[in-house]
Each structure stands twice: as structure tokens, then as C-alpha cells.
Amino acid sequence: MYTLDKYAAELRRIVRAHSDYAEIFDRVAPLARKLALARRNWLKPEHHEVNEEQGFGVHLLRQEPDHSLAIFAVAWGPGRGAPPHDHGTWAVVAGVDGVERNIKYNRLDDRSRDDYAELEERCTFVADVDDVVCLRPRGIHAVWNDNEHVTISLHTYGRHVSFTDRSAFDLETKVATPFRVKVE
DSSP, X not given: XXXXXXXXXXXXXXXXXXXXXXXXXXXXXXXXXXXXXXXXXXXXXXXXXXXXXXXXXXXXXXOOXXXXXXXXXXXXXXXXXXXXXXXXSOEEEEEEESOEEEEEEEEOSOSOOTTBOOEEEEEEEEEOBTOEEEEOTTOEEEEEOOSSSXXXXXXXXXXXXXXXXXXXXXXXXXXXXXXXXXXX
């Protein structure tokens, strides 16, 4: 039986041995998928709760004392999602329950201004149970739940997102602002 404790132990071992994102993704993605499929061992009813103000619920499952290697269950409200954003750290997201639409973006500006970002859509895809999405620290994406029920995904980050410099991006105004989320 694959558990959250086993997953966290394997994550610690991987990041001690590897610093290259591609190597981390190659090793973490199958483990995240394995834990997502073993959801009966860790997913609780409260992980389906959504913060109505932000449109999704962020439920901390594990983190290291220094805020590294944070693992969350994220509940996406029906017809809700997150605007284009980065994470300020690497991310591996595995589908747990339901499908979510992901939109990845390319950043076109030179990143010389913290408050400005020009983006173009690179691709859109639907992530389902058993699918894994990997993002580098500066990778930008948006997530939407187009369903009529709550969906759940398992998020693993190289650092707890409350302790990174991450941004949300407004596609129309091209304004970049700090992206803070409420974590349960």
C-alpha cells in the first residue's frame, strides 16, 4: 500500500540526490501518480472543501520544517479555477478525482519589470485522473474546473507556495501581482 509517508520519504531522497528539474520530474511524476491512484489511503472528506472566495481549497498534507517539499490536496470548485500564475518553485501536479483544464503560457516580455508580464497561450489540455503536469519555477499556467462537481488534484512543490515569490498574471492589462492563496 502506497502512503503519503512513503511518498514524502522518497521525495526527500530524490531532492537530496538531484537538482536538475528534468531529473526531479522524471522521478517524482510516477510517484505522484502512484499516490494519486492510492487516494483511499490519504484523501479525506475535508479535502473536498473549497474556499468560496478564491474558488479552490488548498489543503496542506505535508511539508518539511524548512517549508520545502510541500504536498497539498487542492479542491477546485465547479466552474472555478486559478488565473495564469507561476509557483516560484518546481511543481508536480497529479489528477486525483475529476478532470481539470490546464492552459500553459509563454512569457514574451524580458522580465525586467516585476509588475508587468506579456503572455501568449502555448497550449491547452485536459488533465484527468492518472495524468501528471510538471512545471518549472517560472512556468506559467492557469487551471479551470469546467465540471459541475468539485475536482481534486495532488500538488507537490519544491517549496511551500506561501514561502515563494509567485505571481498571478492579468492577460488583458498585462499586470503581474503577487499570488497568495489561503492554505487550510
